[in-house]
Amino acid sequence: MLLTKRFLPYFVTQCLGALNDNIYKNVLLLLVTYSQVSELPISVNMFVNLAAGVFILPFFLFSAHAGMVADNMDKAMLIRRLKLLELIIMSCAAVAILSQSYLVMLLLLFMMGSQSAYFGPVKYSLLPQTLKESELVTGNAWVEMGTFISILVGTLSAGLIVASDHSVIGAATIVVTLSVIGYLCSRAIPALPPQGKIDKIRFTPLSGTWQSIAKVRKTPGIWMAILAISWFWFLGATYLTQFPNFAKLHLHADATVVSLLLALFSIGIAVGSWICERVSYGHVELGVLPFGVLGLTVFGVDLIYAIPPAPADLSFVYSFSSFISDSQHYRVMADLFMVGLSGGLFIVPLYAFIQSRAAKDECAQAIAANNIINALFMVVAAILSIILLGVLEWSIPDLFLLLAAMNTVVALYVYSQVPEFAQRFISYLLSHFMYRVKVNGRIHIPAQGAGVIVCNHVSYVDALIIMGSSTRPIRFVMDKSISEIPLLKYLFRHAGVIPICSPKQCKATYENAFEQIHHALNNEELVCIFPEGRLSVDGDIAEFRPGVERILERDPVTVIPMSLSGLWGSYFSHKGGHALTTRPKRFWSKVEVNIGEAVDGVTLGRHGLHQNVSELFNASLKSDDITKA
Template sequence: MLLTKRFFPYFSTQCLGALNDNIYKNVLLLMVTYTQVNDLPMSVNLFVNLAAGVFILPFFLFSAHAGMVADNMDKAKLIRRLKQFEVVIMSCAAMAILSQSYLMMLLLLFLTGSQSAYFGPVKYSLLPQALAEDELVTGNAWVEMGTFLSILVGTLSAGLIVASEHNLVTAAVSVFVLSICGYLSSRAIPAMPPLGVVKKIRFEPLSGTWRSIAKVRQTPTIWMAILAISWFWFLGATYLTQFPNFAKLHLHADATVVSLLLALFSIGIAIGSYICERFSFGHVELGLLPFGVLGLTVFGVDLLWTIPPAPIDVSYIYSIGSFIDASQHYGVMFALFMVGVSGGLFIVPLYAFIQSRAKKEECAQAIAANNIVNALFMVCSALLSMVLLEGLNWTITELFLLLALLNSVVALYVYSQVPEFTQRFISYLLSHVFYRVTVEGRAKLPKEGAAVIVCNHVSYVDALIIMGASTRPIRFVMDKSISEIPLLKYLFRHAGVIPICSPRQCQNTYNSAFDQIHQALQNDELVCIFPEGRLTPDGLLGEFKPGIDKILARDTVPVIPMALNGLWGSYFSHKDGHALSTRPKRFWSKVTVKIDDAVAGTVERQLLRAKVEVLQSE
């Protein structure tokens, strides 16, 4: 996938853009900070903070409009226009650098931020259009790896450029040449026409911003994913901002060690993104999120525990060489690296989740809303740091400890608001820790629209296994007695399980189940039923009850045959006694989920049973 025409030109373009942005921004800040600047009408500290605000302001002003533009025009054409704009900006920036016109460079930094604000929505909304669903996580992993490594290389390169003999010429040539390379790369991106009806776009900076946020809040799962991503940027911005003082005050190190810390953090995120891609097994996998959350807290605290004592000679300052040579620093380096790895595990599934759940014709607008909230959280991170460090005289280590603890609080809040995240985690553990689940025919599940899944019923965890096979939420019709099992009751209730029983047991429950099924199908949801009506007592497929006929008579929707193989004999099945009553005998056994092509809703239930039986016996 990486080297395909539908991905590599885009990947190269976005990496070159991130690299150029960071070289230009950091060259400006370093030139102002470390050279004698006599023509500034303000203090250096004020200029540096103003530069940070000037770069982030466009994300508040223009992201909503950028999302609308990206959803309503060819994405490849939009990227090329943005890269042409970048060439113009960087041509002016090169002249401003050579003339050392710092106020002009500040204005151009605002334009650079504006270009980035327009590039952000198209950068992520292009992926679900260019890639297959099973490539989405891989694509996002590459994007995150490329972005953070470009930020790292750009930041380090800026330091080398400013320290060089011909720094002005080198900086000017670098930003101009990179912009040209980015534009040339964008010309190879294939056409990506808009997916919906093209709408008239109005430029409304403030009202459009609030309207964009209000729109994504109508979908709670996407909104919670945006809040989680924004929290990561809150954490990341705080860490990156405090690295220099952390290295100076607590590690007794010079500026070269700050570069090492930045490298460890950025490479960690890149490695975490790669791990996420490897362990997502080809689909959007929210089950990895808790590992990222746990790592951010555990290694965030561990970072503070591993800070070594001050050197005996308090005037001694570690350089990068002596810092690495001293073994007492390995714990700090490992903890910081693992914070980055945890961040990569955390952020990649969330971006892929937004892309997979947002309406295709509105994906860029969802990403735009995400960028707005990201920017807001980064501003809040700066404000919190100023209040705690300057106003309340906290230490940086106390600030880092607060971040680690707050991370757990934020995670608990998000998981309480979106139970699907918890369900996906448990499904992931079942599928890849307790069992070795493989899915055959995942692409046969419809990407949208109503459908009924019919499957054999082997164990109490069938629903959780099937849940992990689909990137779309599934409503399960389940025997009332199973849906009320104490250990699983909470999960099933929040998964929208539809309890059912025979009309002899409770007529109201029976009637309500079919009404809920009808409503779910009318809402274009996936509904899974186990037509046998009970767990198999012998491992064989039982007769299908007439309930499936009643469902299809009311809603003639496509039916997807599915079969579970390998769960018979597990702790959750009825083999050798009632499920959950015997000692577990198997661990990490192989389970297969087989999915067949959809058939018309007019199919007879005996034919459906035959199809499931064939899948089960293969």
């Protein structure tokens, strides 16, 4: 995928853009922090935080319009125009650098932010249009890796440029050269026709912003994913902005060490993105998010306690070589790397989740809404830093400690609002730590539209295993007694489980279940039923009950046959006694989920569906990895 024409030109273009942004921004900040303090009309702290706000303010102002444009215009043509604009801005920036006009450079930073605000929606909404669904996480991982490796190279280069004898000429030449190369690369991006249907797009910065936010708030999952991503950028922007003064005041280091800290953070995010792609197994996997959340808190707190004591000679300043040769700095470096790695685990699945759940003709607008909220959070981050550091006179370590504490609160809020995130985590733990789950035929699950999944019923955790095999949410029809198991009922209830029981037990529950199924299918949802009506008592597939025919008679939707193998004999199955009552005997055993091609359930009837599921089940039993025992 990386070397294909549909991805590589775009990938190189966006990497060069990120590289150029970071060289320019960091050169400006380093020059101000270390070289030109006396020439500024405001304090260094104020200038640094103002620069952060100036760069991201355009995302808040222009992202809504940018999303509309990206959805309703050829994305390749839009990228080329934006790269040409970058070339013009950077040519002006070169003149400002040569004349050392720092306030003009600040104005041009705002213009670069504006160009980036228009590039952001097309950058991410392009991926679901040019990549297969199974490539979406991989594509996002490459984009995040490329972006933060570009940040790495940009930050290292900025430090080297500022430390050189020809810093001004070098910076001016590099930003223009990268703009030219980026524009040439953009010309190789294949045409990507617009997916929206709006002919005339109005430029309404304020009302458009609120409308964009209101639209995504109608989909709670996407909205919470946006809030989670925005929180990461709140945290990340604060770290990145404060690194120069953190290194200068608390690590007693020079500009080259600032670049090292930024590099460790960026490498960490790139490595975390790569790990996320590896552990997601080819599909959008929200189950890895809690690992990222935990890392952001644990390593964020440890970073504070890792700060070494000040050197005996307060006039001594660490250079790059002396800093890395002193072992007392290793813990600081490791913590920064792990904070970045945790961030990579955190944001890659969230971006892929938004792309996979947003409507095709509104994907760029969803990304634009994400950028708006990102910008809002980063503006708040800059304001908070100014207040805490400037007005209340907090130290930078105090600010970092507050971020780590707030991270836990934000995570608890997001998970309480979107139970699917917690369910995916439980499913991931089951699928990759308690069991080794292999999924065959995931492509047969329809990307959109109503459908009924029919599957054999082996254990109490069947629903959680099946949930992890699908990137789409699934409504499960489940025996009422199973849905009320104390340890699992919270997850089942918030997963929208539809409880059912025999009409002899409760006629109202039985009839209400079919009404809920009908409503779900009319709402274009996936519904999974276990037509056997109860857990297997011998590991084999029992006769299917007529309930599935009643469902399809009323709503003749697509049926996806599915089988589970390897769960018979687990702690959650009835082998050797009632489930959950025997001593666990199996750990990390192999489980296989086989998903067959969609069929016409009305024509096949319950007996035909039983045969399809049985064939999938028997095929898995014949493999070397799965045995009935």
